[in-house]
Amino acid sequence: MDLVAHLRTALPLEAILTDPAVTASYANDMASFCEAGAPAAVVLPRTVEQVQHVMRTATALRVPVVPQGARTGLSGGANAVDGCVVLSLVKMDRVLEIDPVERIAVVEPGVVNADLSRAVAEQGLYYPPDPSSWEQCTIGGNIGTASGGLCCVKYGVTAEYVLGLDVVLADGRLLRCGRRTAKGVAGYDLTRLFVGSEGSLGIVVRAVLALKPAPPQQLALAAEFPSVAAACEAVCEIMARGHAPALLELMDSTSVRAVNSMANMGLPESTAALLLVAFDTPEPARDLAAVGELARAAGATEVVPADTPAESELLLRARRMTLPALERLRPATMIDDVCVPRGKLAAMMEGTAAIADKHGLVIGVCAHAGDGNTHPVVCFDPADEDEARRARESFDEIMALGLELGGTITGEHGVGVLKKQWLERELGPVGTEIQQAVKAVFDPLGLLNPGKVLDTRGA
Amino acid sequence: MDLVAHLRTALPLEAILTDPAVTASYANDMASFCEAGAPAAVVLPRTVEQVQHVMRTATALRVPVVPQGARTGLSGGANAVDGCVVLSLVKMDRVLEIDPVERIAVVEPGVVNADLSRAVAEQGLYYPPDPSSWEQCTIGGNIGTASGGLCCVKYGVTAEYVLGLDVVLADGRLLRCGRRTAKGVAGYDLTRLFVGSEGSLGIVVRAVLALKPAPPQQLALAAEFPSVAAACEAVCEIMARGHAPALLELMDSTSVRAVNSMANMGLPESTAALLLVAFDTPEPARDLAAVGELARAAGATEVVPADTPAESELLLRARRMTLPALERLRPATMIDDVCVPRGKLAAMMEGTAAIADKHGLVIGVCAHAGDGNTHPVVCFDPADEDEARRARESFDEIMALGLELGGTITGEHGVGVLKKQWLERELGPVGTEIQQAVKAVFDPLGLLNPGKVLDTRGA
The missing domain is CATH 3.30.465.10 (Uridine Diphospho-n-acetylenolpyruvylglucosamine Reductase; domain 3)
Structure with missing residues (x-):
């Protein structure tokens, strides 16, 4: 019995997609530069038992299975491999x-x-x-x-x-x-x-x-800095003084200018770094005032606190528009996700700017600054072979810099296929070997999302 | 070369204890009813390299190793096994x-x-x-x-x-x-x-x-209830209303009377349950007032909020004295650690009281009520064989009740040797098998703290 016939013994017809034009639309998540294969079938189960049937079938027939949600991932973790069953869990949505x-x-x-x-x-x-x-x-x-x-x-x-x-x-x-x-x-x-x-x-x-x-509604503040270093100093001070912001974000000048050009938000083009802070504490205005002082002491040229949640939303709009705004600059983007110790945030951001210069690329950085988690967005034209190569190189250099600064290659996006080689570098040989052995406990046949996170140990 | 000679090749003399009178004093943690063997040696390394040497030696000679800290554990997890190296980490204290x-x-x-x-x-x-x-x-x-x-x-x-x-x-x-x-x-x-x-x-x-x-200093409140059920209702209300207490503790009448008898604290002997709540929020008095209202609505007969941190400490003294006070009632105690959903706390505490009655035992319960984590303290005389048997039976019945109520056999004390059979019951056969396989990845020879947490899978 072939794969689809096997699947049909316990799944309704409409839960199994096999039209190659349709299954191809399930091949990718949102990552750039990640290979993706052609699924043999896409299965959309509605019950636990149906999922169990898919996995029993996959094990019996030695077919790889790639689980998927909404495919919004940024590391290729949900990309299909040739001949796999794509196991989409989106119908199990209760x-x-x-x-x-x-x-x-x-x-x-x-x-x-x-x-x-x-x-x-x-x-x-x-x-x-x-x-x-x-x-x-x-x-x-x-x-x-x-x-x-x-x-x-x-x-x-x-x-x-x-x-x-x-x-x-x-x-x-x-x-x-x-x-x-x-x-x-x-x-x-x-x-x-x-x-x-x-x-x-x-x-x-x-x-x-x-x-x-549910916390109280948050209140935000925006602060403009004449340098990334000054903004990062403010971040460190805010955290060292025991504040508990619900949001502490940083945008570099490339991001600020991109947002301006898209939405005409009137952010001063001279801003080297825009810091956004929000509190959902019982007295957010008091906390914002204290943080505003720290920002000024670190060199902020302008500090704009919101008086109402609606004003806060306006301030945060710039941050939310960063990625779409950067995406307008070149035909494609690659989003990195390096997280460093807070005290190394300035070095990470300055180093990233130097990498952009060296490669003649536009790289906008927005950061979850309070966590030291940077998202350098490499903007490039995939049709320009040389630019695409430089984009890929800069992406790797950014990860190397992150590791050098005591950070990690991924703060929140995962490894997928995009950063698999880099994971081994971060874990080292002992860590890699142990992780492979753990994988083998759960997936001795190597059928679960093969080629993601780590290469499976040879049998 | 024997074990001790092997150890000495990279450890100073004073780091290896072999006098049986001395090593015997490292045989146990603080759990009752847990077997303990006789160590072959106790090693007190000061460096990572020394720990590595101990493990290399143990692997080369197939000697089991039992790691220890201060041996304050309550499940026998640090108990020695015959012929083992006790690896005490207390000198690595920087x-x-x-x-x-x-x-x-x-x-x-x-x-x-x-x-x-x-x-x-x-x-x-x-x-x-x-x-x-x-x-x-x-x-x-x-x-x-x-x-x-x-x-x-x-x-x-x-x-x-x-x-x-x-x-x-x-x-x-x-x-x-x-x-x-x-x-x-x-x-x-x-x-x-x-x-x-x-x-x-x-x-x-x-x-x-x-x-x-560091949070602000906490401020506490004590509330007396005419029944355990009423106190547990207050606990559920406090959590359902979104409060964030830094402490939410419950003492049953046995605990209250034991503390009274030890320290003459003037707690009313009629109290069926004493609830203690503390906040380390910016405005603790306001939060305590709100919680006090909820306590009264649930039936509290007396609500005593502290005005100062010093008063708070006085209120919390009763809770801190519970265990020593219960230990005075009988020659020995066994402390259980069952955690149930908050909504089942009353059923857990009432069920525990019924188990005590059935076995004619004194069992005092104090609970981290906000977490649903109960500590039934079974008080008994180990010299009285029948009482000791009933104590052990009641201990097991308390765990069975916890599982029945959707809880876990251990909220914070661990499994050790004391609850190993019960762990299998909680995990079920699939969970147990997977956990054994994970153990085998890290410890294929079964040398690391053998006989604790789970029985190792047969080779």
């Missing part, structure tokens, strides 16, 4: 439970981040992780990459909100791990092992997520 | 770095929790995890059991503060995992796998810990 006493939500993996956020908000609760793709991306995808967002400086990444998981293993068995209690230390923490594993260890089919009480 | 900008501390495993807490406080920082043994217990031990404490309801357990680890593997190789940046998702999260693994996967020799800004 919020099963929201419990204000336990402060948890129980969800299927295909729930869209924004849908969950709105559903819990109706009960006075808050699900913090807010990747910029939050209107599209799914919780399953967020768990796969341990996604971050703007709020991480105060609330942390997705990993910190995953209490328990139901996971279909490579052979189709169902593993329940973690808990729905506030605490629990029974056995090894397999839950956290699955978070950020990019579907390479198992298929998440259900998640228990921790929620927070 | 705080290597405290960085207010990065909000991290880098420490060796033997640092005492309270010493670290005081050192970071001097720089305006806060290391939240506060097990009740904090003046003795070590950070390495805390990492081994993913320890909790009173502050978890707001700040979480040790696991949430471990960013990166250096670990000596079973074969002596050094593995560096995790990061020192605020974020990072490069590869599988091995750091979290080691946290809570009770020394059964590797020897932690260095940790990068996350710190928080």
Whole structure:
């Protein structure tokens, strides 16, 4: 019996797509420079049992499986491989439970981040992780990459909100791990092992997520600096003085000018760095005033605090428009995701500017500055072979610089195929070997999202 | 060459203890009912290289190794096995770095929790995890059991503060995992796998810990309830209304009477449950007032808010004295650690009281109520064979009840030897098999803390 016939024994017809024109549209996530193969089929299960059937079939026939959410990833982690089953979890999109006493939500993996956020908000609760793709991306995808967002400086990444998981293993068995209690230390923490594993260890089919009480509405401030170094000094001071901003973002001059040119926002073209800070504390105005003073002391030429949440939104618009604005500069972009210690943020940003100069490229940087997490956006024309080569080289040099500064190659986007070689460099030989051995425990046949995160150890 | 001669090739004489009278004193942690063997030697290394030498030696000679901190654990996780090397990390006790900008501390495993807490406080920082043994217990031990404490309801357990680890593997190789940046998702999260693994996967020799800004001093409130159910209703209301107490503790009548009898604190003997709440928010008095109202609405007969931190400390003294007070009731105690969903706390506490009645035993319960984490303290006389048997039975029935209510057998104390059979029951066959396979990756020869957490899979 062939693959599709096998799948059809326990899946309805409409859950299996095989038209090559259709399956090809599932081949890629949003990363540049990442290879993608042609799927043999795309499967859209609606139940745990159907997922188990897919994995049993894949194991029986030795067919690779690539799990997918909304394919908004930026590392090629969801890209198809030739002959694979693409296992799209988007139809498993139910919020099963929201419990204000336990402060948890129980969800299927295909729930869209924004849908969950709105559903819990109706009960006075808050699900913090807010990747910029939050209107599209799914919780399953967020768990796969341990996604971050703007709020991480105060609330942390997705990993910190995953209490328990139901996971279909490579052979189709169902593993329940973690808990729905506030605490629990029974056995090894397999839950956290699955978070950020990019579907390479198992298929998440259900998640228990921790929620927070809804905070007060945030109030923001914008500060203009004459140099990146001065802005980064302000960032370090804000964190060293014990402030707890809910957002602490930095835009370099390339980003500021790109936003101006797109939206005519009237940001001064002379601004070398624009710092955005927001608080969702009981007294945000007081906290903003204190941070405004620190910004001025570090050399800010202008400090603009918002008086209302609506004004705050206006200030933050520039940050939200950065990526679309940079995308207008050249036909394509590659978004890096290097995270360094806060104290090295200035060196990272200045070094990135030097790399852009050296290669004659436009690289705009926006950063989750409070976390030291930079997103250098390399703008280039893929049709120009030399420019594309320089773009790829600059991308790698940015990661090398990040490692040199004591950072990591990925703060929140994951490894996928884009950074696989770099992961080995970050982990070193012992770390790589152990990670490969862990992978082999969960996926001895190498069928789960092969070629992602790490190369599988030879049998 | 025998074990000790082998160890001496790279360890100074004074770092190796072999006198049986001395090594016997390292055989146990603080758990009751847990078997312990006779160590062949106790080794007290001061450097990472010495730890590597111990593990290389152990692997070469196939000698089991039991890592130890301060041996304040309550599950037998640090108990020796016959012929083992006890690897005590207490001499590796340096705080290597405290960085207010990065909000991290880098420490060796033997640092005492309270010493670290005081050192970071001097720089305006806060290391939240506060097990009740904090003046003795070590950070390495805390990492081994993913320890909790009173502050978890707001700040979480040790696991949430471990960013990166250096670990000596079973074969002596050094593995560096995790990061020192605020974020990072490069590869599988091995750091979290080691946290809570009770020394059964590797020897932690260095940790990068996350710190928080020091919060304002806390202010507490005590509320007396005519029933456990009413107190638990107050707990649920407090959490459902979005409050963020830094402490939310519950004492049952047995605990209250024991404390009264030890310290004559004047707590009314009629109190069925005493609830203690504290806030370290900017306006604790306002938060306490709101919580006081909720307590009254749930049936509190008396609500006593503190006006000063000193008064707060007085209120919290009863809670801190609970364990010593209960220990006076009978010659020995066994402390359970069942964590249930908050909504099941009343059922858990009432069920525990019924178990005590059934067995004719004194069981006092104090609970980290905000987390649903109960500590039933079974008081008994080990010399009375029948009472000891009933104590053990009640201990098991309490865990069975916890699982039945959707909870876990251990919220913060770990599995050790005490709860090993119960762990399999909680994890189920698939979970147990996967955890055994993970263990085999790190410890293929079964030398690391054998017989703890899980039974190793047959070779």
